[in-house]
Amino acid sequence: MAEIKDCPSCGNFFNFTGIRDVCANCAKDEEKQYEEVYRFLRRRENRAATIERIVEVTGVTETLLHKWVRKGRLQPALFPNLGYPCDNCGKLTAKGKLCETCTAELKSELRTFDAAQEFREAVTKNDTGTYLAEKKV
Template identity: 70%
Template sequence: MAEVRNCPTCGGMFNYTGLRDVCGTCAQAEEQMYETVYRFLRKRENRAANIDRIVEVTGVTSELLYRWVRKGRLQPALFPNLGYPCDKCGALTSTGKLCAKCTDEIQSDLRTFDAAQELREAVKAQERGTYYTQKDGR
């Protein structure tokens, strides 16, 4: 069932069905902008253009370019200088939500945490020890 939402671009109301995040008018405008960007990038001399250059030449917002890369409409394999910002540090990445540096950093922190956890458990096991009592006064 569709729900009524406000378009984040123009503020107008539209029926949100899950297929697109903007109203029909804004979706058509975005599609025209996409065609402009794609025509620009198809030229051999523009394939290595970065986000700033594409924004400068086509007038499309960087947020829209990031969304297209994230959704796979513009593929970094074909256009190597495209990407979207890492959720943690803001560096450009082309896969996932985090860049390779932040992913490695988090994995390193997790390994350190696991090692510390194992050490704590080993110390606890040693502290428990076994105590013997004597029966019958011996």
């Protein structure tokens, strides 16, 4: 079922069905901008253009470029300098929500956590419940 939402671009109300996150008018504008960006990138000399260069030439916002890469409309395999910011550190990435560095850090921290948890379980398992009292002199 559709719900009424504010368009983040123009502020008008629209029926949000889960397909588009903007109203129909803004979606048409975005599509025109996408066509302009794609025409620019199709030229051989522009395929390695940076996001800053694309913004400068076409006037499209970085946010919109990131959105198209995230959705797979612009593929970093074809245009190597495209990506979107990592949700953790902001470094450009081309897949997932985290860059490779943040993913490696997270995996390392999880391994450390798992090792500590296994150690605690082993200590608890081996604990016999016997306590030694100190001798007072």
